[in-house]
Amino acid sequence: MSAPPLLSVEQVAVQIGGLVAIADLSFTVAEGEVVSLIGPNGAGKTTAFNVITGYMRPRDGRVRFRGQDLVGQAPERIAAAGLVRSFQRTSIFGRCTVFENARMALHLRGRTGLLGALLRLPAARREEARLQEEAWAMLDFVGLAARADTPAESLAYGEQRRLGIALAAAAAPQLLLLDEPAAGLNPSETAECMALIRRLRDRGTTILLVEHDMAMVMRISDRIVVLNQGRVIAAGPPAEIREDPDVIRAYLGGAPGWESAHAAA
Numbered sequence: 001m002s003a004p005p006l007l008s009v010e011q012v013a014v015q016i017g018g019l020v021a022i023a024d025l026s027f028t029v030a031e032g033e034v035v036s037l038i039g040p041n042g043a044g045k046t047t048a049f050n051v052i053t054g055y056m057r058p059r060d061g062r063v064r065f066r067g068q069d070l071v072g073q074a075p076e077r078i079a080a081a082g083l084v085r086s087f088q089r090t091s092i093f094g095r096c097t098v099f100e101n102a103r104m105a106l107h108l109r110g111r112t113g114l115l116g117a118l119l120r121l122p123a124a125r126r127e128e129a130r131l132q133e134e135a136w137a138m139l140d141f142v143g144l145a146a147r148a149d150t151p152a153e154s155l156a157y158g159e160q161r162r163l164g165i166a167l168a169a170a171a172a173p174q175l176l177l178l179d180e181p182a183a184g185l186n187p188s189e190t191a192e193c194m195a196l197i198r199r200l201r202d203r204g205t206t207i208l209l210v211e212h213d214m215a216m217v218m219r220i221s222d223r224i225v226v227l228n229q230g231r232v233i234a235a236g237p238p239a240e241i242r243e244d245p246d247v248i249r250a251y252l253g254g255a256p257g258w259e260s261a262h263a264a265a
């Protein structure tokens, strides 16, 4: 028997005001996969992320993470359970240094608490040393260790995006949701972002991605789920999706960069 999926979205429907944002969405993500959710503008991708991470309640349907239904749970609880999201606009503290940002992102994992830290108890000191070491390791992992003392707002755009991913990954999530990580990046920054996603996957993080850069989606995904007007119109590996007539039709005259999906073949 195969293992149950890590994430299972089951017949989700979302209404916003009078508008059906998602009509019927079902898909799964297995442990260790990189799955991309794609579709033309307004297809319902961001809404799907909002539902999965608890920011929006669906009218119908279930979202199971490790078999447990997440619907109705608060975003913080969902994050604490191991399902973490990076935002399109990253949650970086611009005035703080890159290192300080990394260190702060690890605060949830501290155990001795604020009082211990203030009193500089030995256990708290040891823990602080450990967290600092982890922050360095994380910056090394995303290729930003050399920029540790730089105020985050002074980073190049691509570096800021990588720091944003690093901050989301700091909680060591089992499932990381990335919302358009390549938006606004130049080709070399996109390549670095893609390499980072692969390294995260290799480290054991399962990844669900919303992304408009088709070349990147085709290269990095194990599977692709295509949404159009709030419904799944296709799901499968990149080679199938690229040739799917319904997908091509949905994108015709629409999404930017569809040609690049073929360029990536």
Ligand SMILES: Nc1ncnc2c1ncn2[C@@H]1O[C@H](COP(=O)(O)OP(=O)(O)OP(=O)(O)O)[C@@H](O)[C@H]1O
Pocket (backbone or CB within 6 Å): 016, 017, 019, 020, 021, 022, 039, 040, 041, 042, 043, 044, 045, 046, 047, 048
């Ligand atoms: N807060 C909102 N108020 C009203 N309508 C909304 C809201 N959020 C989403 N919608 C509508 O729901 C539908 C799905 O939108 P959603 O943002 O999820 O699509 P998307 O696939 O993420 O699009 P994009 O690629 O442009 O980001 C659209 O018709 C959109 O206009």
